[in-house]
Amino acid sequence: MDEKEIIKRIRSSYDNKKSESDIIRILQKRGYKLEYIHELIKQAKKPKRIFVNLIILLIIFGSIFFGIYAKYQLHIINEKFEEMSKWQIDISQYKEIEKQTIYNNEKLNDIVIERENKTEQDKVEEPLISIITESEINYFLSYLNLKLLNKHPITQELPIINLQIGENDFYTVIENGKSKTNKGLNSNADIIIDTTNEEIMKAISSNDPLKEFSNSIYKNKTSIEMISSNTELFAKGYLSFYESLSQA
Numbered sequence: 001m002d003e004k005e006i007i008k009r010i011r012s013s014y015d016n017k018k019s020e021s022d023i024i025r026i027l028q029k030r031g032y033k034l035e036y037i038h039e040l041i042k043q044a045k046k047p048k049r050i051f052v053n054l055i056i057l058l059i060i061f062g063s064i065f066f067g068i069y070a071k072y073q074l075h076i077i078n079e080k081f082e083e084m085s086k087w088q089i090d091i092s093q094y095k096e097i098e099k100q101t102i103y104n105n106e107k108l109n110d111i112v113i114e115r116e117n118k119t120e121q122d123k124v125e126e127p128l129i130s131i132i133t134e135s136e137i138n139y140f141l142s143y144l145n146l147k148l149l150n151k152h153p154i155t156q157e158l159p160i161i162n163l164q165i166g167e168n169d170f171y172t173v174i175e176n177g178k179s180k181t182n183k184g185l186n187s188n189a190d191i192i193i194d195t196t197n198e199e200i201m202k203a204i205s206s207n208d209p210l211k212e213f214s215n216s217i218y219k220n221k222t223s224i225e226m227i228s229s230n231t232e233l234f235a236k237g238y239l240s241f242y243e244s245l246s247q248a
Helices: 003-015 020-029 034-085 092-114 134-141 197-205 209-218 230-235 238-246
Strands: 160-165 168-175 178-183 191-195 223-226
Touching (some): 003 020, 020 034, 092 197, 134 178, 209 238, 230 238
Parallel strands (some): 160 191
Antiparallel strands (some): 160 168, 168 178
16 A cells, blocks of 8 residues: 555544554554654654644735734825814804894884884894794704714714704704604713704705705814713714715
């Protein structure tokens, strides 16, 4: 029996769950010396070692590739969140103008009530600005691709958005693409949207609320501040949410 055939049979013995001592004993009975038997066994094991080494190399190179790719992706993600951070601006001037307009409208209404015989000519045309309610906020948010936001995959925490609209504060909890808005601010919010009643009303009354709201951001009439870390924002889908606003 030639050497290749012996090595083949040794491998077959291993596949059949025979121990190395059994293989050595069988070969010794056939007249093979112990030193030569060990050499044959070594040759029989080589392919397995090559396979194991190949797997190890693949794991190493895979880890290196994944590390480089992950680092690149993290860089891209951070760049996009850096762009989003520029949406945090001071819009106090617009809020002050709106506050004064609302005050003037209230004073005008008082005057109108006092006039018993008021004519159409007496009316002063003023831009009327109503105060946004929770239901109107939910209606507005339904156009903003909330389906892109999701629970944190590890903590299971829901996305929460604080909204400072004019002089009033609200917070919205997002679950399964649906919004539930309440008065006040939430300490666990991920971002803060700071805008005016007028900007929300313009978005609601437009044919494309998403585009109208996006324009409000780029015209510096709406501010968005990130509160949570980039990692948490990414896990909850805010990057996709940001991109939907950017591309509107």
